[in-house]
Amino acid sequence: MxxxxxxxxxxxxxxxxxxxxxxxxxxxxxxxxxxxxxxxxxxxxxxxxLLPNIDVAENNKEIDISVEMPGLERSDVDISLEDNVLTIRGEKKMETHRDDKNVYVSERAYGTFLRTIELPAGVDSSKVNATMSDGVLKITILKPANVEAKKIEVKEGKNGKPSTRAQ
Structure with missing residues (x-):
């Protein structure tokens, strides 16, 4: 009960x-x-x-980036390189619908997007090549020459103690 x-x-x-x-x-x-x-x-x-999918790969000489951008034209994409950060901006514009059609379902995304990729130090923007074909943006970046780390020797100060005075 x-x-x-x-x-x-x-x-x-x-x-x-x-x-x-x-x-x-x-x-x-x-x-x-x-x-x-x-x-x-x-x-x-x-x-x-809306964010495009990317692939990033590298070998000894270059970095290859592929970005999926179906339905976009080259004029819809802007690429810039500043302070070792590659920025890919774009806009997927809404297609105009005709007045004689009723839209029942619309799952496609429209608007602006931004992707950033941090690159190794010393990348030269003049050594970046970008092409777009069949909705795929391909960016090739030549890697900078290897910069060897400089070893700094620690010297002994007076009385066997490390020197703290700036030289």
């Missing part, structure tokens, strides 16, 4: 009414928080869908 059936109906109605008064606003606030949270996740998923 359920506990609810053990409580007299008049008392049960009072409990239900007072519960609605006490917990109704809390219930609505929790619903609103979950709705805001789910909308935020949907927005992040849409943004992640």
């Amino acid at each position: 359920k506990l609810r059936h053990q409580v007299p109906s008049t008392l049960r109605n009072d409990i239900t009414r007072s519960g609605a008064v006490l917990f109704g606003p809390l219930h609505r606030e929790i619903d609103r928080l979950f709705e805001d949270f789910s909308q935020g996740i949907a927005s992040q998923q849409k943004m992640m869908h």
